[in-house]
Amino acid sequence: MKDPGNGCPVETSEMTKRSWSAHQYEALKIPLATLMAEHMEHCPSSKLTERKAAFKHFWDRFSSRPLGEINSDRLRSWFHEIQKERDLSNITLNHIKVNINHFFKWLMEKGYLDCNPLIPIKFTVNRLPKRERVILSEDELGLILKELKDFGNLYPLIYTFIHTGCRRGELLDLKWRQMDFANGLIHIRGGKTGRVRSIRMAERLRQVLLELDRCSDYVFARKGVKWSSTQYLVHLDGFRQNSQVTKRWTTHSIRHSFAYHFLKKGGNLYQLQAILGHRTIGMTIDLYGQLKADDVERHSPFDF
Numbered sequence: 001m002k003d004p005g006n007g008c009p010v011e012t013s014e015m016t017k018r019s020w021s022a023h024q025y026e027a028l029k030i031p032l033a034t035l036m037a038e039h040m041e042h043c044p045s046s047k048l049t050e051r052k053a054a055f056k057h058f059w060d061r062f063s064s065r066p067l068g069e070i071n072s073d074r075l076r077s078w079f080h081e082i083q084k085e086r087d088l089s090n091i092t093l094n095h096i097k098v099n100i101n102h103f104f105k106w107l108m109e110k111g112y113l114d115c116n117p118l119i120p121i122k123f124t125v126n127r128l129p130k131r132e133r134v135i136l137s138e139d140e141l142g143l144i145l146k147e148l149k150d151f152g153n154l155y156p157l158i159y160t161f162i163h164t165g166c167r168r169g170e171l172l173d174l175k176w177r178q179m180d181f182a183n184g185l186i187h188i189r190g191g192k193t194g195r196v197r198s199i200r201m202a203e204r205l206r207q208v209l210l211e212l213d214r215c216s217d218y219v220f221a222r223k224g225v226k227w228s229s230t231q232y233l234v235h236l237d238g239f240r241q242n243s244q245v246t247k248r249w250t251t252h253s254i255r256h257s258f259a260y261h262f263l264k265k266g267g268n269l270y271q272l273q274a275i276l277g278h279r280t281i282g283m284t285i286d287l288y289g290q291l292k293a294d295d296v297e298r299h300s301p302f303d304f
Contacts, residue, residue, distance in 0.1 A: 027112040028068030033059070039106050043303050044104070047099045053169050054096045057082050072117040079121065084171070086229050090123035097121065098299060134253040135260050151239050156208050157227070163205045163253060164277055165258030168251045172227050174219045181206060188277065195208045197277050229242070259288045 027035075036059070040046060040076070049055045060077055062070060079093055088096075097118060107113045141162055148155040160171055170188050178187040184206055185198045201209070212219065218226040236251070249251075257274070262272055273284040 004074050009197065019281060022094060024111055024114075027110075029066050031063065032065055032067060032070065033063035034108065035112070036063065036103060039103050043102070043106060046102045048103045050099050051096055053086070053173075054099070058100060063189050067112060070117060072120045075117055076121050079123075084230075087233055090125050093123045094125065097123070133250045134247050134254050136245070136247065136249055136253060136257040136259065138245065141254075141257065144243065144245055147243055147245075148239065151242075152235060153222060154235055154239060156212055157232070158254070159208050159219075160205060161254045162258065165255050165262070166199070167255065167277075168229065168232070170277075172218075173219060173230060175217050176214060176219055177217075178220065179209065181210060195277070198275065199275055256287075 036048065058078070079124055082088060083093055099120050104113070104116050104118050106114055119172040145155065145159060145162070147159055157171060160166070164186065166188060177188060180187065183235065184201045186201060188197050188199060209219065215221055216226060220227050259276065269284050269288065270281060273281050274290060278284045278286065
């Protein structure tokens with residue numbers, strides 16, 4: 001008999017005592033933090049921590065719980081929570097599941113679990129039709145910035161998105177200690193690759209950021225409190241409803257627009273890979289390698 005929530009056999013206490021070894025029975029009392037530390041020590045190439053933001057959320061939720069309290073229902077609820085909080089697609093949830101599954105497969109190999117609580121959790125991915133990539137023109141980006149000056153304090157955040165091509169989470173988590181105004185650099189930590197990359201600030205962007213109040217450890221804060229992803233999305237949605245830009249754009253559309261205009265003005269794919277923080281050049285080529293020759297404004301690399 002299967003437990004529809006957990007995906008594991010339902011057993012009476014008598015059956016449990018007979019079927020579980022003392023090793024497994026004791027393991028169920030161990031906090032997940034201890035088991036994750038053991039896992040990373042023995043499996044340094046594990047992908048458990050590959051997606052830093054998702055892993056931190058997973059750690060915050062489950063690290064203090066004993067293994068015996070981790071089941072499919074709790075994991076499914078957690079996945080739904082981070083999807084809503086961070087506006088994640090089912091594709092991204094599947095990637096996160098794959099990363100975490102490295103840990104649960106290890107637990108089974110060690111004999112700590114009889115069944116994997118991730119197995120019953122499915123995320124339907126409808127790959128066709130693909131969502132059309134929205135590219136904003138320079139005029140549309142300029143209009144957005146003009147309108148934002150009269151709409152709360154979104155302006156400096158969106159201005160930074162436009163001039164860096166960063167992911168939403170990278171800027172919402174940006175701290176003042178990552179800013180190097182002397183050298184004109186922003187040091188982006190984490191992201192999907194977990195690596196640190198440095199992005200050069202345009203002088204105007206540098207001035208916009210220098211004018212911000214340092215009321216928090218975080219660069220982008222409201223009344224001393226860091227912008228949460230949910231707060232940001234609510235404010236952004238309110239702005240878009242009243243904007244004259246009719247395209248259905250998102251923060252990721254700004255990232256796509258940055259890439260398009262960067263290449264259009266003569267930037268190359270390897271430079272773009274470094275700026276956007278893609279793990280491989282193949283990812284950059286797949287996303288942005290279809291720019292047509294007549295889209296490029298600077299046809300020759302020479303000025304003479």
